[in-house]
Amino acid sequence: QLQMQESGPGLVRPSETLSVTCSVSGGSIRSSSYYWGWIRQTPGKGLEWIGYFYYGGTTSYNPSLKSRVTISEDVSKNQFSMDLRSVTAAETAVYYCARHRWGEYSDSWYIDFWGQGTQVTVSS
Amino acid sequence: DIQMTQSPSTLSASVGDRVTITCRASQSISNWLAWYQQKPGKAPKLFIYKASSLETGVPSRFSGSGSGTEFTLTIDSLRPDDFATYYCQQYKTYLGTFGQGTKVEIK
Numbered sequence: 001q002l003q004m005q006e007s008g009p010g011l012v013r014p015s016e017t018l019s020v021t022c023s024v025s026g027g028s029i030r031s032s033s034y035y036w037g038w039i040r041q042t043p044g045k046g047l048e049w050i051g052y053f054y055y056g057g058t059t060s061y062n063p064s065l066k067s068r069v070t071i072s073e074d075v076s077k078n079q080f081s082m083d084l085r086s087v088t089a090a091e092t093a094v095y096y097c098a099r100h101r102w103g104e105y106s107d108s109w110y111i112d113f114w115g116q117g118t119q120v121t122v123s124s
Numbered sequence: 125d126i127q128m129t130q131s132p133s134t135l136s137a138s139v140g141d142r143v144t145i146t147c148r149a150s151q152s153i154s155n156w157l158a159w160y161q162q163k164p165g166k167a168p169k170l171f172i173y174k175a176s177s178l179e180t181g182v183p184s185r186f187s188g189s190g191s192g193t194e195f196t197l198t199i200d201s202l203r204p205d206d207f208a209t210y211y212c213q214q215y216k217t218y219l220g221t222f223g224q225g226t227k228v229e230i231k
Contacts, residue, residue, distance in 0.1 A: 116166070
C-alpha cells in the first residue's frame with residue numbers, strides 16, 4: 001500500500017532556500033501512470049499547487065513560483081524533492097507531497113494520494 | 125487562473141442531516157472537478173473526481189453533481205465521521221486550483 005512521507009527542516013530563515021523531500025514506498029515514482037509533486041497549505045491562501053515532475057524529466061510549475069522552485073527526483077531512493085529559493089514569512093505552510101492522477105481526456109490532474117505533510121516555518 | 129468559490133464557508137448540521145455544499149468556477153470547467161475531505165491535522169483525501177465519480181472506498185452517502193460552472197457535493201444522512209472540511213478543485217487547466225473550503229461542523 002502506498003505511503004508517502006515528507007521530511008523537512010521545520011524552520012527556514014527568510015531569503016534562504018526551503019528544501020523538502022518525499023520518500024515513497026509501496027509504489028514507484030517511475031510509474032508511467034502518475035505525476036509526483038507538491039502542494040502547500042496556509043491558513044490565508046488555502047491549498048496551492050506548487051508543481052510536479054513526471055519520470056523521465058518533465059516538470060511543470062505554478063507560474064507564480066516558477067522562477068524560484070525546482071522539483072527533482074532520485075530514482076535510486078524512490079524519493080523526490082523540492083527546493084524553494086528566497087522564501088518569505090508568507091510561505092510558512094504545511095507542505096504536502098502528492099501523487100497526481102491525470103484526468104481521463106482532461107488536460108490536467110487531481111490528487112489521489114497525499115503525504116501526511118510537513119510544517120515549515122519561515123522566520124528569523 | 126480559474127477561481128473556485130465554495131459556499132457556505134461553514135455549515136452547521138446534525139447527525140442524520142442531508143447537507144449540500146456548492147462550488148462555483150469562474151469559467152466553465154466541464155466536469156473536471158474533484159472534491160476532497162480534510163480532517164484537522166490530516167492531509168486531504170480524494171472523495172470525488174470528474175464531478176460525480178466516487179473514489180474507491182468512499183461511502184455511497186456522498187455524491188457529486190454539476191457541470192460547467194456550478195457543482196454540488198451532497199452528503200445524505202450525515203455521520204459523526206463526516207464532520208470535516210471539504211474542498212473542491214478544478215482540473216480543466218494545468219494550473220489546478222482549489223476552493224477555500226467548507227467546514228461542516230456539529231450543530
